[in-house]
Amino acid sequence: MAIDTVPPLVAAQLNYLISHCPFSVKVEQMWSGCKNPSLLDRFTLVIPYCLDYIKWDVIYNAMYPLAAPDVIFGPEDESFQPFYGGNEKSRKNSLADWNSKDPARLLSLIIELRDAYIAYQRRRIEEVDDDRLKFEISTMLSREGIEMYMTSCTDKPEEVKFAVPLLDMGLNKLVAGSTWRHPQKIYLQVVFPVGKKHSTPPPPRLKLISSAELKALFSIEDFRLPPWLDGMCTAEYLPTLEEMLESQIKDAVSSVEMRRKFITALVPLFGRPIEADPVFCRRATFLASSGVFTFLVHFSLSLQFPKQQAGLTLQSSQHFNSNGMPVKSPNLSEYPWSPRWEPSEMADRIFDFLADECLNFKKYCNQLNQQ
Amino acid sequence: MDDFPIDKIQISGATLASLLHRSSSSAGDLHGYLFGHATVSTPNPLSDHPTATTTTSLLAVTITSFLSLPSHLPLPPPPSPTNSAALLGWFSSRRKTPLRPSLKDTTTARSLTSLASRAFTPQNSTLSLSPSIFLLVTTPFQDQLIHTHEYKAFQFKVNAFEPKSLNIVNIGPSFRSQYESFSPNVQFPMMDFELRGSNAMVEDEQGESLADRKKQLRDQKQLDTCAEGFDVGRLSKLMGSEAAYTGELEDLYDKMLAKIDGLSKLVEQTNAKVLEQENHNMRLRCRVAGLE
Numbered sequence: 001m002a003i004d005t006v007p008p009l010v011a012a013q014l015n016y017l018i019s020h021c022p023f024s025v026k027v028e029q030m031w032s033g034c035k036n037p038s039l040l041d042r043f044t045l046v047i048p049y050c051l052d053y054i055k056w057d058v059i060y061n062a063m064y065p066l067a068a069p070d071v072i073f074g075p076e077d078e079s080f081q082p083f084y085g086g087n088e089k090s091r092k093n094s095l096a097d098w099n100s101k102d103p104a105r106l107l108s109l110i111i112e113l114r115d116a117y118i119a120y121q122r123r124r125i126e127e128v129d130d131d132r133l134k135f136e137i138s139t140m141l142s143r144e145g146i147e148m149y150m151t152s153c154t155d156k157p158e159e160v161k162f163a164v165p166l167l168d169m170g171l172n173k174l175v176a177g178s179t180w181r182h183p184q185k186i187y188l189q190v191v192f193p194v195g196k197k198h199s200t201p202p203p204p205r206l207k208l209i210s211s212a213e214l215k216a217l218f219s220i221e222d223f224r225l226p227p228w229l230d231g232m233c234t235a236e237y238l239p240t241l242e243e244m245l246e247s248q249i250k251d252a253v254s255s256v257e258m259r260r261k262f263i264t265a266l267v268p269l270f271g272r273p274i275e276a277d278p279v280f281c282r283r284a285t286f287l288a289s290s291g292v293f294t295f296l297v298h299f300s301l302s303l304q305f306p307k308q309q310a311g312l313t314l315q316s317s318q319h320f321n322s323n324g325m326p327v328k329s330p331n332l333s334e335y336p337w338s339p340r341w342e343p344s345e346m347a348d349r350i351f352d353f354l355a356d357e358c359l360n361f362k363k364y365c366n367q368l369n370q371q
Numbered sequence: 372m373d374d375f376p377i378d379k380i381q382i383s384g385a386t387l388a389s390l391l392h393r394s395s396s397s398a399g400d401l402h403g404y405l406f407g408h409a410t411v412s413t414p415n416p417l418s419d420h421p422t423a424t425t426t427t428s429l430l431a432v433t434i435t436s437f438l439s440l441p442s443h444l445p446l447p448p449p450p451s452p453t454n455s456a457a458l459l460g461w462f463s464s465r466r467k468t469p470l471r472p473s474l475k476d477t478t479t480a481r482s483l484t485s486l487a488s489r490a491f492t493p494q495n496s497t498l499s500l501s502p503s504i505f506l507l508v509t510t511p512f513q514d515q516l517i518h519t520h521e522y523k524a525f526q527f528k529v530n531a532f533e534p535k536s537l538n539i540v541n542i543g544p545s546f547r548s549q550y551e552s553f554s555p556n557v558q559f560p561m562m563d564f565e566l567r568g569s570n571a572m573v574e575d576e577q578g579e580s581l582a583d584r585k586k587q588l589r590d591q592k593q594l595d596t597c598a599e600g601f602d603v604g605r606l607s608k609l610m611g612s613e614a615a616y617t618g619e620l621e622d623l624y625d626k627m628l629a630k631i632d633g634l635s636k637l638v639e640q641t642n643a644k645v646l647e648q649e650n651h652n653m654r655l656r657c658r659v660a661g662l663e
Contacts, residue, residue, distance in 0.1 A: 008661040031512070033466040034399050042468065059468055063399035063653065064443035065660045070475040072468060079531060081477050095474075113474075 006030070006040045007065040013106035014043070020107055023048050023114075024182055028055065034062045041065070047114060050149040050163045051189050051209050054117070058106070068098035069106070071113065076152060082116035118147055125150050125160050130194045132201050132233075133160060139235040140164070162190040163209075164234065166242055167249070174253050175217060177279050186210045186220065186245065190234055203228045216280045218252040219303055252303060256281055258343070259301045262310070265343035269351040270297065287317075290358045294318060297354065309337040312350070314358065319365035327365045332357065375498055377409075377535060379431035380524045382506075384541040386434055391520050393439050394464035394508050398653065401464040402446060402479075403439035405504060406456035407432060409493035430493065432459050432504060433540070439464075446479065449489050449502065457491035460504025460527075468509050470523050472532045480505055480527040503527045506537070560590035560603060598626035599633060 006014065018025055028044040041062035046053050057072040073080050083093045094109045125148050126137060140146060140162070147163045164187060171184040191205040206228065208220045226240050259281035263273065270286035274296070277283045284299045293316075300311035314329040321327055335353040337346065394401055409432040436456060440446075442463065449458050461483060463476055472480070483489070484501045491500055505525040511518060525532040540546050591603040601623055608619045 031467055033468065057469060059400075059465065059473065061399050061443050064441070064656060066656075067443035070465075070473045072471055072473040075469070075471060078471065081530065082474065083478065084481065084530070 004030075004032075004038050004040055007060070007062050009065040009100050010041060010060045010062075012103040013100075016103040017107045017110060020104070021110070022182075025110065032062065033059065036062070045110065047110065049114070049117065050121075050147040050161055051187055052149065052161075056110075056113070066100040068095045068100075069109075071109075077117075077120075080117060080120050082113055082120070121147075121149050128158075128160065128194050130192075133192055133194055136162075136192070136234055139233055143238075158194050160192045160194050162188075162192075162234070164188045164190065164238065166238070167245055169246065169249075171214065171217075171249070174249070175256060175279060179279065180213050182211065182213075184211045184214045186214070188238070188241065200230070203230075203232075204234075216282065217256070217303075218249055222303070223248060255303060255305055259305050261343045262301070262306070262346060263299070265347040266299070266350075269347055288354065288358070290355070290362065293358065293362045295358060295361065306339040306346070309333065309335075309339075310346075310350075312354075314354075314361045316361070316365045319369055321368065327368055329361050329364070375430065375500060376528065376533075377432055377500075377504070377526050378429045379538060380434070380504060380526075380535050381431060381538045381540050382434040384539050386436060387522075387539055390437055390439075390462065390464070390506075391508065391522075395510070395519065397439075397441065397464075400442040400466065401439045402442040402462065403437055404446070404449065404461050404502075405434045405437050405459045405506060407435040407459045408457060409433070409459070409491070409500060411493050411496040411498065428496075430498070430500075432493075434459060434504070434506070437462065449483065449486065458489055458502045459491075460502045460506070462506035462508060464508035466510045467512050470507060470509050470521050472505065472507065472525065476505065476507070477532075480532070481530065484527050505532065559597070560593045560606070595630075597630060598623060599630040601626040 014027070018027070025048075026046040028046050030040040030043040032038065032040050033042050039062035041060040043058055045056050045058055047056060054077075055074055059070040059072065061067055083095070094105060094112050099105060125133065128150070143164065145165045149161045149163075151159045151161070166186045166188055171186075172178060172180050187209045189205075189207040189209055191207075193202060193204075206225055208223060208225060210218070210220045214220075223245065226237070226244060228237060263276055263281055263284045266284065266286065267273070270288055273284045273286050275283070275285040282301050284301075286297045286299075288295060288297050295317055296315040298311075298313045298315060300313075302308045302311070312332040312335065314332070316327045319327040335357075336349045341349075409430060411428050411430050439462075442465070446461065461479065463473075463479075480503070484503045486501070489502050491502075492498060493500060503526050505527055506522060507525065508520060508522045510520055522537065524535045524537040526535050527533075587603055594601060594603050594606070605619055605623075608615055609623070
């Protein structure tokens with residue numbers, strides 16, 4: 001059985017695309033289009049667009065990997081014809097003088113096509129006969145990086161989606177030592193129903209969406225969107241929203257500092273942590289003992305720390321259940337806590353509480369083992 | 372010019388089968404030109420129904436032949452139109468891809484339809500059509516035993532592909548009209564019936580025989596493209612009432628078959644050479660691409 005291989009020239013371009021692309025591109029599937037089915041020369045790229053994904057098939061030719069690839073767009077984008085129109089200069093595209101030896105070529109092609117796709121969707125939406133939409137576009141377009149998309153399903157009413165990037169404040173720099181690879185962003189999704197004539201147009205559907213990794217710092221699920229007033233437009237709505245978001249993100253960043261201070265305050269009592277989250281300070285684990293009974297103390301700190309007290313679980317390092325897993329206590333919450341205390345006092349109280357609680361836990365472990 | 376809608380696209384079963392075979396036997400993807408002819412017909416509605424009085428003419432194109440090459444090679448400049456077959460459009464055949472025109476297909480269709488010099492005129496009409504037919508051939512993503520190919524025909528109109536149905540012409544009573552409208556397109560030299568024995572021979576023998584000789588040579592050349600070694604002078608025996616008619620005709624057919632036989636042998640030999648060269652090229656390409 002032959003092992004599936006990607007022709008080296010194609011593999012070089014694909015790897016370069018995946019590791020260097022400013023947005024996160026994924027390969028959904030790879031398959032072969034030649035007589036020898038172990039040479040994989042075509043694949044589906046999943047490309048983020050307007051808080052959703054578009055799927056494009058890239059068709060190489062394993063028999064002739066020096067040739068430029070071909071691209072098949074999604075079934076709903078049949079009228080998308082990049083590299084058409086414009087003057088002679090804009091017609092010069094990255095497919096025109098293809099160099100298969102240059103691994104960056106596929107990346108520049110995909111970026112070029114995605115830019116063309118943004119322009120294409122915008123052109124389509126500008127043609128929609130809807131007064132409010134026309135007004136929204138004219139007032140919103142001074143902002144950079146807005147993406148829009150029009151759904152054109154036959155069974156659903158038509159909608160125009162906007163993805164508005166919020167807060168041009170460089171979220172990646174806010175937290176010292178973060179290892180985020182892609183730029184972190186928060187977007188407001190605004191969905192306008194179009195096509196039907198209303199005397200008073202219904203308010204748009206609003207949703208806040210953030211890049212996945214940002215959840216370690218700030219949870220947009222906990223954010224309450226300000227109300228949308230009648231007759232409002234997005235350009236009016238955005239400044240209030242951004243102001244609120246900015247202050248909450250600042251709180252989130254200062255919460256990281258609070259958590260760090262708390263973990264540091266635990267050190268004189270428990271010793272150095274075995275494991276701790278050094279960037280967002282959401283977790284820390286200490287080794288503790290009472291006589292010969294040794295156990296681990298897991299602290300989990302929520303984004304609302306210190307308003308929300310630290311989650312506390314104990315894990316024995318000597319007792320195991322029938323599956324061979326170490327015995328753990330349920331989450332302990334009945335311990336003295338006040339968000340107004342200094343971190344050192346929080347740590348003192350927890351240490352005192354655990355001095356008694358660990359005996360109960362030891363008893364619990366022994367009982368479990370006797371059964 | 373290119374906006375005239377085509378009502379019917381037809382392809383003979385043999386041509387489609389040959390196209391599919393070429394696609395499945397090739398190492399990679401293929402593309403190429405489609406040739407054929409177009410006709411404008413005014414259907415005669417044989418109906419008593421009073422509303423059926425629309426006499427719109429139908430434009431039907433028939434694909435009769437094709438030219439293919441591996442799709443990593445660019446399409447050659449389109450050949451000039453001939454009497455027998457006009458350039459109708461082009462096709463693209465690629466394995467395991469969605470049955471949708473690709474970026475390259477759009478670009479090719481656009482440049483092909485924009486070539487005003489390649490426009491052709493259907494029989495019995497004054498229309499001017501650009502080569503706007505596009506036939507897309509793919510294979511299913513999962514290998515299947517029976518369902519091995521998929522195809523879809525389009526007309527590239529106003530910068531967009533418009534799907535069209537493709538009629539396959541086969542043998543049988545329902546395709547009778549196809550065969551009735553068939554017109555042979557082999558070019559035979561004019562056969563002129565000579566009135567021998569008149570005194571026309573006598574006058575100016577020298578000059579006339581030179582012109583005659585020239586014409587005879589030209590005719591012989593034309594005849595040689597269809598038959599192997601049949602003297603053009605014998606054609607005249609097919610005219611008139613000479614008794615040798617059947618024998619001459621059979622001999623002509625024999626010579627035509629011999630010509631076809633000779634041609635196919637030549638094709639076979641050159642194909643073998645092309646294949647050998649192609650295999651050699653493929654080995655070199657694999658080496659360049661680092662697949663060895």
